[in-house]
Amino acid sequence: MSDYSAWSPEKAVEVIAAHADKEGALMPILHALVETFGWVPDEAVPLIAGILNLSRADVHGVLTFYHDFRRHPAPRHVVKLCQAEACQSRGSRALTEHAEQRLGMKIDAHGHGRGEVSLEPIYCLGLCASGPNALIDGRPHARLTPARFDALMAETVR
Amino acid sequence: MSLHVYVPGDMNSVALGADEVAGTLAIEAAKRSMTIEIVRNGSRGLFSIEPLVEIETANGRIGYGPVFPEDVKALVAAGLFDGAPHALCVGKPEELPFFKSQTRLTFARNGITDPQSFDDYVAHGGMKGLARALELGPKAIVEEVFQSGLRGRGGAGFPTGIKWKTVAETTGPTKYIVCNADEGDSGTFADRMVMEGDPFQLIEGMAIAGIAVGATFGYVYIRSEYPFAVAAMRDAIVTARKRGLLGKGVGGSAYDFDMDVRVGAGAYVCGEETSLLESLEGKRGLVRAKPPLPAHKGLFGKPTVINNVLSLAAVPYILAEGFDAYRDYGMGRSRGTMPIQLAGNIKNGGLYETPFGVTLGEIVNVIGGGTDSGRPVRAVQVGGPLGAYFPPALFDTPFDYEAFAAKDGLIGHAGVTVFDDTADMLKQARFAMEFCAVESCGKCTPCRIGSTRGVEVLDKIAAGEDREDNLVLIEDLCNTMKFGSLCALGGFTPYPVMSALTHFPEDFGRPKARLEAAE
Known part of the structure; x- marks a missing residue:
């Protein structure tokens, strides 16, 4: 799991300012906010817009276009299961069903909010000859079986 | 010791x-x-x-x-x-x-050297391409790349030399080199392996591109699903600056070139070049209409070379060994080598670099050793989520841009994903539409609406509802998407859908295809 700072507008302004001079600064800024706080609250939108001299609509548009920019507080643990074709050919559909049962939730691109665990899809980690693959709290895992998945979950969620 | x-x-x-x-x-x-x-x-x-x-x-x-x-x-x-x-x-x-049995030109060092050791890189032939490029000068570099026959490895297969020439001929003080490392296609990982396993080669290729066209800055746009590649490229860039491969006076010359890493944010469509440029500019990854071409108006409206990782990584070899050394490999208009990625349900999965011309059957059955599950091969998807599903009856198709196009398929980024006989091709067709619906940038109607309608129609076919009528409808929809979409996402999603329907009609409730073996 990751240690994120609690949201604070003052800290957010620091993070934003650190990247504001870059060409096309908005993407690096949103990434940096997610790295710092685990998410980008709506409150951040006017702060970014002000510093970059963009409209709030511009910032909102970018924030909501990309899957990676979480708009709710990050859960303690994030399990991303690959749903793409190469993993499908190696049994990812069955593994996904197993994971949904094990974690008691449906796989969901929007995540599961502030909870303990969130089960989310990811489309390809580029480990395509040794699927099914997952990214669990940022660490890659290959050749997953239901048993291996359960073992990893037991280590992750204590 | x-x-x-x-x-x-x-x-x-x-x-x-x-x-x-x-x-x-x-x-x-x-x-x-x-x-x-x-x-x-x-x-x-x-x-x-x-x-x-x-x-x-x-x-x-x-x-x-x-x-x-x-x-x-x-x-x-x-x-x-x-x-x-x-x-x-x-x-x-x-x-x-x-x-x-491989011919490793781009992957010659991969797995052998320490990827972050610049000394290793030089000891194994690195920097030779740059040295010769500096002797040749910009015009001759472009000519060398053109003569090599190198075509864009991202999938479109556009001649790299022509792209470079177009940018070189533009005037103006600011031009960019952009490396497309948004390798989103399932079944592909060659870009990732270059960046993690031989990052200096890509940097050298970008520096040569910069010198050739008169650009002094470049970006490598890497997808966020590749955290190891992001870290490897960032570290290598720092080293490259210290060792004179980047910065003021590249390789001791009068040319300046520097670069930076930018990270994507989970949008598949950003692998499309104009969408990627929008994203680099800090905008939504909406596809741009072409023209203007990125070569004329690219990043921030400036002339831009945008090339795939594999195209740029092939450049140091071409410069070091001469265009003919590269051009002499291959077949027809597909010159040089292709790093083929064997993926999915395959025994010997991995990276196989070989000259164009090897047949799909050799790749899957001989080199790949058939399925990992030990069951018969049913279908092979070539070229990622937008590539066609090939049945074993088409295994005599040689790896060549034109040969694949003639069979209503595409090489794309040369990912080969194998499925065994448990695959349900209607499900695969549905997934193609579903993926397009999730990842569509929303700018054009055929892609944004068509993909959602496609999922619905395929669900009706699966449920046996007005099957024949709906099959006619899905074919019509695929035609609309193919010819009416702004970019390859909507335009190529029909490839997996139509190929599944054409080659595996029995999964859609139609009689089994007859001939095929004769092809």
């Missing part, structure tokens, strides 16, 4: 336990008071033997694999550090048929 032990540090090997293997090896060596130096090389590219541990011996490097963390203790006890025989010993990795 300490013993060199190689344990790959690439994302795939780490996903298979390479970090734990390296850690246990260090502990076991310490217990024996041995000094070993563990080198985290890239993967050589055969994932059925990863993690592959290699020991440097007087006789060359001896490989053991796959070595999982729980194997290490026994392996060390059996004499691993002396290169002793063992059931997991594969001998010299380069002697394995999978590697021996």
Whole structure:
């Protein structure tokens, strides 16, 4: 799991300012906010817009276009299961069903909010000859079986 | 001198336990008071033997694999550090048929060197391309790349030399080199392997591109699903600046070139070049209409060379060895080598670089060894989520841009994803539409609406509802998407859908296709 700072507008302004001079600064800024706080609250939108001299609509548009920019507080643990074709050919559909049962939730691109665990899809980690693959709290895992998945979950969620 | 032990540090090997293997090896060596130096090389590219541990011996490097963390203790006890025989010993990795039969130009160093060692890079032929490029000068570099026959490895296959020439001929003080490392296609990982396993090669290729067209800055746009590649490129760029490959006076010349890493944010469509440029500018990844071409108005409206990782990574070889050395490989208008990625349900999955012309059947059955599950091959998707599904009846198709197009398919980024006979091709067709609906940027109607309607129509077909009418409808919809979409996402999603329907009609409730074998 990751240690994120609690949201604070003052800290957010620091993070934003650190990247504001870059060409096309908005993407690096949103990434940096997610790295710092685990998410980008709506409150951040006017702060970014002000510093970059963009409209709030511009910032909102970018924030909501990309899957990676979480708009709710990050859960303690994030399990991303690959749903793409190469993993499908190696049994990812069955593994996904197993994971949904094990974690008691449906796989969901929007995540599961502030909870303990969130089960989310990811489309390809580029480990395509040794699927099914997952990214669990940022660490890659290959050749997953239901048993291996359960073992990893037991280590992750204590 | 300490013993060199190689344990790959690439994302795939780490996903298979390479970090734990390296850690246990260090502990076991310490217990024996041995000094070993563990080198985290890239993967050589055969994932059925990863993690592959290699020991440097007087006789060359001896490989053991796959070595999982729980194997290490026994392996060390059996004499691993002396290169002793063992059931997991594969001998010299380069002697394995999978590697021996390859022609590695772009992947010559991958798995052999320490990816972050600039000295290793130079000792294994790095920087020669830049040196010759500096002798030739901009105009001759462009000509060399044009003559090599190199075509865009991202999938479109557009001649790289023409792209460079177009940018070189524009005037104006600011131009950019953009490397498309948004390798989102399932079944592809060659870009990732270049960045993790030989990052200086890509940097050298970008620097040469900059000198050739008069650009002094470049970006490599890497997808966020590749955290190891992001870290490797960032580290390598810092080293490249220290060693004079980047910065003021590249390679001691009068040319300046520097670059930076930018990270995507989970949008597949950003692999489309104009969408990627929008994203780099800090905008939504909406596809741009062409013209204007990026070569004229690209990043921030400036002339821009935008090339795939594999295109740019091929450049140092072409410059170092001469255009003819590269051009003499291949067939027809597909020159040079293609790093083919064997993926999915395949026994010998991995990276196989070979000249164009090898047939799909050879790739899947001979080199790939058939399915990993041991069941018969049913379908092979070539070129990622937007590529066609090929049945074994079309396995005589040679790897060549034109030959694949003639069979209503595409090479794309040369990912080959194998499915065994448990695959349900209606489900695969539905997934193609579903994926397009999730990832559509929303700018054009055929893609945004068509993909959602496509999922609905395929669901009706699956439920047996007005089957024939709906099959006619899905064909019509595919035509609309193919010819009416702004970019390849909507335009190519019909490839997997229509190929599934054409070659596997029985999964859609139609009679089984007859002929085929004759093709």
